[in-house]
Amino acid sequence: MMRLDEDAIRQYEARPDLLAGRIVLVTGAGDGIGKALSLACAHAGATVILLGKTVKKLEAVYDGIEAAGGAQPAIYPMNLEGATAKDYADLMDNIEGEFGHLDGLVNNAGWVGALTPFKHYDVELWARVMTVNLHAPFLLTRACLPLLERAEDPAIVFSTHHCQRAYWGAYGIAKAGQKGMLDILAAEYDADSNHPIRVNGVDSGPVATRERRAHYPGEPPDAHPAPETVIAPYLYFLGPDSRGVSGTDLECQPGKR
Numbered sequence: 001m002m003r004l005d006e007d008a009i010r011q012y013e014a015r016p017d018l019l020a021g022r023i024v025l026v027t028g029a030g031d032g033i034g035k036a037l038s039l040a041c042a043h044a045g046a047t048v049i050l051l052g053k054t055v056k057k058l059e060a061v062y063d064g065i066e067a068a069g070g071a072q073p074a075i076y077p078m079n080l081e082g083a084t085a086k087d088y089a090d091l092m093d094n095i096e097g098e099f100g101h102l103d104g105l106v107n108n109a110g111w112v113g114a115l116t117p118f119k120h121y122d123v124e125l126w127a128r129v130m131t132v133n134l135h136a137p138f139l140l141t142r143a144c145l146p147l148l149e150r151a152e153d154p155a156i157v158f159s160t161h162h163c164q165r166a167y168w169g170a171y172g173i174a175k176a177g178q179k180g181m182l183d184i185l186a187a188e189y190d191a192d193s194n195h196p197i198r199v200n201g202v203d204s205g206p207v208a209t210r211e212r213r214a215h216y217p218g219e220p221p222d223a224h225p226a227p228e229t230v231i232a233p234y235l236y237f238l239g240p241d242s243r244g245v246s247g248t249d250l251e252c253q254p255g256k257r
Helices: 006-010 032-043 055-067 085-099 123-149 169-190 210-215 232-238
Strands: 023-027 047-052 074-077 104-107 155-160 198-203 249-251
Touching (some): 006 232, 023 032, 023 085, 023 123, 032 047, 032 055, 032 104, 047 055, 047 085, 055 074, 074 085, 104 123, 104 232, 123 155, 123 169, 155 169, 155 232, 169 198, 198 232
Parallel strands (some): 023 047, 023 104, 047 074, 104 155, 198 249
């Protein structure tokens, strides 16, 4: 197994043409890490497909990419909570018709739902949180695989979160499931020499996002790093410098939850 310099990956500096000519789909692209990553991918030369549920936020990211001189992105509004298998198939048909293939998929969208004791967890909320954080990444990834297999250097990156502790309920369990999905996909494609898709994960640790503030309102605004400061590993895993690296789940802030 390749020995990784994790500190070097955390401090990775993407060159301007790192993702030139690549098509990258980012979920949760309208805010937080998804927004920062979409802007960075475009800056590194990628054509970014911005997927999220709030059109206004996606349009703001779109405008930011164009203002910075990036390749014209694409907006794809989708609410992962209500999306069906057909919706994901339609998305892939649109990507195939427009681009012919897909080079990168970032399963970043997430929704905590609530921090609450397990015995009091609302059953309906459980189903909704599991749908967004586990079922949706499965359905989307499964739909994307044929297009990724056509790419010369394809990569999948999960936004993982090591939060299997008290009160994290459905979100924590769904994220553990995502880690299992990552491991299984990495093992399957490691054994498939015809379709060497790299599958890796990035655990950003606590970041100053809207979602974090909603669940930790008492934290100082500057208690955690900005999304822009934790996206270097994503760029590394999406680009050619990570060839041969798969099955890794990198913590940006080791020990911080």
